[in-house]
Amino acid sequence: MSGDSDSPFRAGPSPATEAWLAHATGNPEVLTWRSWAALTPGPSLVVVGAVHGNEVCGAHALARAIDDLQHGRLVLKRGRLTLVPVANPLAWRQCTREGERNLNRRFVPRQDPRDYEDRVTRQLAPVLAAHEALLDLHSFHTPGAPFAMVGPRNNRGQREPFMRADEEMALARALGVDRIVEGWLEVYDRAARARGETPDEEGIGTNEYMRSQGGYAVTIECGQHDDPQAIAVAECALYGALALLGLADVPAPPRYTGAAARLRDVVLREAPGDTLAQDWHSFDEVRAGEVIAVRAGGEELRAPYHGRVLFPHPEADVGQELYYLAEPGG
Structure with a gap:
C-alpha cells in the first residue's frame, strides 16, 4: 500500500x-458516530479511531469516509456500517494518549462509572456489541512498518474463549x-504478573x-x-474490510498470505535508568543473544530467540512495557 499518485488511498x-x-x-x-444500513442484508462492521487521543490517523481516515458516504462517493450496498472517528474526545482534545486513563484497558461497561473512560465505555460498548466485526485503527510511538493484530486461536478456555479465529485472520489479511x-x-x-498483579x-x-x-476484531497499527x-x-484498511465483507464496491488492497x-x-x-540499546522500531528483526536493552545497573537484556521487537517505548514509565518480543510465524 502506498500513498503515491497511483494509489486510491490518500495520505495526510x-x-x-x-x-x-x-x-x-x-x-x-x-x-459522535455515523451509521448506515443498506436495505440488502449483509454483515455488520464498526470501525473505530482515536481510542488514544494522540493516534490521529484513524480519525482522519474515518472523517474522510463519512464525507464520501454523505456525498455519494462511497456507497453502502449491503449490511450495516458504523464509523466512530474519535472514541476518546477528551484525550483527543488534550492531544494525549489518555483522558483520565487508558480507554483500551478495562473496556468493560460499569453500572457505576468511575472516570471519563468508564463513561465512554458505557456508551460505546453497546455500539460495538451490535456489530459482527470491529476494525480498530491505531498508531505507535516510534517509527516502524504497519501491522495488524489478532487475538487468540480457537479455544474453549476461561480467559478468552473464541471460535471465530478464521474470520478474524481473513479480515487481518485483507x-x-x-x-x-x-x-x-x-x-x-504476563506483564501484569511481572508487576505483581493478578x-x-x-x-x-x-x-x-x-x-x-x-x-x-482486528487492530491495525497504521x-x-x-x-x-x-x-x-488507515483508509486502505477500511477499504480492505469493506471489500472483504462485500459492504461496498471499493478498490481492495492485496491480501497478505504469509504467516x-x-x-x-x-x-x-x-527503573528510570533502564534504556533501549538502540533506536528500535516496531517489527525490527533481532537475533538470539542480541542486546535489546540495558538495565540501570548495567545488566544487558538479550533476545532469548530470533524474533521481532514490537512497541519499543524509550519513554515508558517505570512499571510499564519497555518493549515486546514476537517470534516469527511458522
Whole structure:
C-alpha cells in the first residue's frame, strides 16, 4: 500500500476532515458516530479511531469516509456500517494518549462509572456489541512498518474463549499490511504478573470486549503517530474490510498470505535508568543473544530467540512495557 499518485488511498489530513473533526469533538461530553444500513442484508462492521487521543490517523481516515458516504462517493450496498472517528474526545482534545486513563484497558461497561473512560465505555460498548466485526485503527510511538493484530486461536478456555479465529485472520489479511501479530492478551497477562498483579479486566480492550460479545476484531497499527502516510494506511484498511465483507464496491488492497508472528514476551521498565540499546522500531528483526536493552545497573537484556521487537517505548514509565518480543510465524 502506498500513498503515491497511483494509489486510491490518500495520505495526510484534508481541510474538510479537519473541520469536521473540530466540530465533532468540540464537546468532550458527547460521542459522535455515523451509521448506515443498506436495505440488502449483509454483515455488520464498526470501525473505530482515536481510542488514544494522540493516534490521529484513524480519525482522519474515518472523517474522510463519512464525507464520501454523505456525498455519494462511497456507497453502502449491503449490511450495516458504523464509523466512530474519535472514541476518546477528551484525550483527543488534550492531544494525549489518555483522558483520565487508558480507554483500551478495562473496556468493560460499569453500572457505576468511575472516570471519563468508564463513561465512554458505557456508551460505546453497546455500539460495538451490535456489530459482527470491529476494525480498530491505531498508531505507535516510534517509527516502524504497519501491522495488524489478532487475538487468540480457537479455544474453549476461561480467559478468552473464541471460535471465530478464521474470520478474524481473513479480515487481518485483507487490510493491506504484510505483517500480522497474534496473542495479545496472553502476553499482557504476563506483564501484569511481572508487576505483581493478578490478570483481570485490565487486559480487556475493545477487541477483547468484541470477542466476548460473540464478534471478532482486528487492530491495525497504521504507523508512527505523526506520519501523514498513516492516514492512507488507515483508509486502505477500511477499504480492505469493506471489500472483504462485500459492504461496498471499493478498490481492495492485496491480501497478505504469509504467516503471523506470535507475541511471546514483554519486558517492563524497572527503573528510570533502564534504556533501549538502540533506536528500535516496531517489527525490527533481532537475533538470539542480541542486546535489546540495558538495565540501570548495567545488566544487558538479550533476545532469548530470533524474533521481532514490537512497541519499543524509550519513554515508558517505570512499571510499564519497555518493549515486546514476537517470534516469527511458522
